[in-house]
Amino acid sequence: MTNFESSVQINRPVNQVYSFLSDLNNHEKLMPENIYNWSSTTDEAKFTIQNMAKLALKVSSRTENKxxxxxxxxxxxxxxxxxxxxxxNGDQTTATLTVxxxxxxxMKMLASGPLQKLVDHQTAALQKELV
Incomplete structure (x- = not known):
């Protein structure tokens, strides 16, 4: 497995960050512009990545506030x-996304750049969303 990782500090309590991330409806706000045909529920999301593929994701597990x-x-x-x-972290929360x-x-040569950009974009968008 190849890992792509990005972390961000957010000036919000851990329960607010967890609450936002645990609902896949909110993840549309974290996606880059090349994502379209988004549909979601709390537990599932379906979308298309421009010029690439359709994906359907679901929450496999949740550990509250972790x-x-x-x-x-x-x-x-x-x-x-x-x-x-x-x-x-006290009055801050560290959120780390690992894909x-x-x-x-x-595939590694083709997808590594876009996947790293995706995780970087999502953590940056999370930080902006929860200011």
Missing amino acids: EILIIPSEEAPFAVEMKWLIIE SADLNMM
Whole structure:
């Protein structure tokens, strides 16, 4: 598995950050502009990545105020999981997004840049959203 990771400090209590991230309806606000056809519920999201693929994701597990694990709910181009780790630091919260993808060498060359940009974009968007 190849990991792509990004962390951000948020000036909000851990329960507010967890509450926002645990609802997949909110994740549309964290997506880059090349995502469209978004539909979601609290536990599932479906969307299309421009010029790439359609994805369907679901929350696999939640650990209150600590972790949210998101996995594909339908066939995906490759095995992938997204994990949000949320850690309380006094009056701040550290949110870390890790995307783990099972990529062959060719996919690794094609997808590594976009996947790292995605995790960086999502953590930056989370920080802006929860100002």
